Amino acid sequence: MSETRAWRTVLEHIESRLIEGALHPGDRLPGERALSAELGVGRSSVREALRVLEVLGLIRTQAGSGPNAGAIIIATPGGGMSALMRLQVAASGFPVADIVRTRLILESAVAGELAERLGREASEPIDLGAADRLLDAMDSPALSAAEFLALDAEFHLALAEASGNQVITATMAGLRSGIEGYALEGLAHLDDWRATSQRLRGEHRGIVAAIRAADASSARARTHDHISGYYAETSIHHH
Amino acid sequence: MSETRAWRTVLEHIESRLIEGALHPGDRLPGERALSAELGVGRSSVREALRVLEVLGLIRTQAGSGPNAGAIIIATPGGGMSALMRLQVAASGFPVADIVRTRLILESAVAGELAERLGREASEPIDLGAADRLLDAMDSPALSAAEFLALDAEFHLALAEASGNQVITATMAGLRSGIEGYALEGLAHLDDWRATSQRLRGEHRGIVAAIRAADASSARARTHDHISGYYAETSIHHH
DNA sequence: CGACCAGTGTGGTCTGACCACACGTGCTAG
DNA sequence: CTAGCACGTGTGGTCAGACCACACTGGTCG
Structure with a gap:
């Protein structure tokens, strides 16, 4: 099913993880390539979603990590995603x-x-x-x-x-x-x-x-x- | 300039256009490919910037336009950055x-x-x-x-x-x-x-x-x- | 004159490919 | 044995090219 708005699926996935408390501040997300494969979308879409999360202050990206850890750090706690953010993301x-x-x-x-x-x-x-x-x-x-x-x-x-x-x-x-x-x-x-x-x-x-x-x-x-x-x-x- | 954060240059470009009043609600931005060429960045970076603007409610994208019009519509007036500030405030x-x-x-x-x-x-x-x-x-x-x-x-x-x-x-x-x-x-x-x-x-x-x-x-x-x-x-x- | 149908350009997406950098490893020099 | 450094590896950051579905245009055919 070719979902238009593929980046939304990424956003919703991470968002639900945040809400259900599976992700804590300091945790690292899977790499962009891993997320891409896991969710069945292209890396471009993953990046667009991550960019949104970064601007929203929920995520911090840092380049060039070692082989052990992922690549991205959650900056805000699980309950932090405000209603406005979720709405803004989903509004259209x-x-x-x-x-x-x-x-x-x-x-x-x-x-x-x-x-x-x-x-x-x-x-x-x-x-x-x-x-x-x-x-x-x-x-x-x-x-x-x-x-x-x-x-x-x-x-x-x-x-x-x-x-x-x-x-x-x-x-x-x-x-x-x-x-x-x-x-x-x-x-x-x-x-x-x-x-x-x-x-x-x-x-x-x-x-x-x-x-x-x-x-x-x-x-x-x-x-x-x-x-x-x-x-x-x-x-x-x-x- | 700093080659990292290419999408930021796109963001700043459109942002400054918004602030200086060169863009009014209803205006259409150049196409993604045009912006890409105009600013000397890849289309991926342009898309990441547009995605941010869209989530911030400053822009609306619609697919499949005719050749006459551009591709994207500005949704908010010159007071543009207030949207981002509202976001930050509501985050708490x-x-x-x-x-x-x-x-x-x-x-x-x-x-x-x-x-x-x-x-x-x-x-x-x-x-x-x-x-x-x-x-x-x-x-x-x-x-x-x-x-x-x-x-x-x-x-x-x-x-x-x-x-x-x-x-x-x-x-x-x-x-x-x-x-x-x-x-x-x-x-x-x-x-x-x-x-x-x-x-x-x-x-x-x-x-x-x-x-x-x-x-x-x-x-x-x-x-x-x-x-x-x-x-x-x-x-x-x-x- | 109206209905239809290709042509064209757009955003949306995916893939593959580079680059610079950070990290771990392991070799080398002391 | 230890300190130091070079190398390989994997990451995010970026770009280029390709395809798709859709909307609009403009012509053609009835």
Whole structure:
């Protein structure tokens, strides 16, 4: 079975080893050639996976070892692989429907909680400044479709950050590339994406307004409709 | 220059282009072969750099393009390096409160959706077998606290898997170590963790029963109470 | 005019081949 | 016998070439 994304198999293999505690800091991985043979992928793919792990700080490579040991050293402990890393790695591989459904759940909850917190306690100040700035930036008529979507993704991320929930923020940041992927693909197939972006802008402001008005149920509903509506509209044109 | 780390030169090249604003979201990078020739490195090194950028969410690759366009799409704007910084920050663990709040949101939604799907359509069979088996396994009186909590974590994960949502499953799997961490710490401080585990078992069965009864609101509420209740009980003993 | 079908170029992968370096071994010089 | 050094071996780092599946293009044929 020719798996596209062969390097993912390597990544998942090492990742599972890490999670199940089979690898401890200081341990050495099998050599690149050994991993290649063991997993049935080319050394190129192994190297791409190792490069990712190295940039993520989970691994350290050192050249020219003796014949006794392998070649690579694990730098972080087994429980260290954060959710964000795993998501980031797998993001582009998730089914679009699952990404959308998760966004619906998480973002609706975030919007509702922001509204509730803003209405309940004035002690904890909620900073919607970043969201406001992105809202204004999206009004620029000179934006390309891709640039608009990048700002759109940042806007949704800004709301998550405003909630202060690091897990949700990290999750959405991890999903971002996957989100922008299907969003861009969908928008490109629309006849006039400017009309759609106009509607999206309005919905964005509606969400923020509902949050500011401390109307939790409205914030939840608007967020839900915003995401599901866009997804429904663009997926029509996918075929 | 240093001939080792050729892929870094590619990374730095694209990175600087990103920072100086020469690349906007939606732009396409030259093809891998073109980059290879332009920078004087092999295509392997170019691919390793692109893989890193992809995992960092700065780039998206798509196969098989026509001759008009390049090959890769920039996904993030000039603030590019923030993605890497976010990664590093998140590598260290999340606040327990954030993990719990996210669990409340995600697992309640999962339980509700399972109940709805089970009631609505019999076409898509929902497999609760894994959850049932874990439920039975948790009844064993010979379990240690740690073993019980491991089964508990697997049970909650099994529900997510039953929903079929890969994103949620991956997220919860990523949070698992953090979950078991605070759970074990909390349970260890209880005088008689067996009494607590007895209650948890009952709540588990109540959740599954609600799902089987296609009672979505009950499934949601029971899940919410189960998680928040446990967290509230154990956090009392944290100080 | 529309449907179809080769041509072309892309990313994705594998293989084989070098290089520089680190290590172990074992020989040699003292 | 010991200290020192040269050599062989295996590693990661890199490159070049080849193939595949796919997407897009542009022409041809109905």
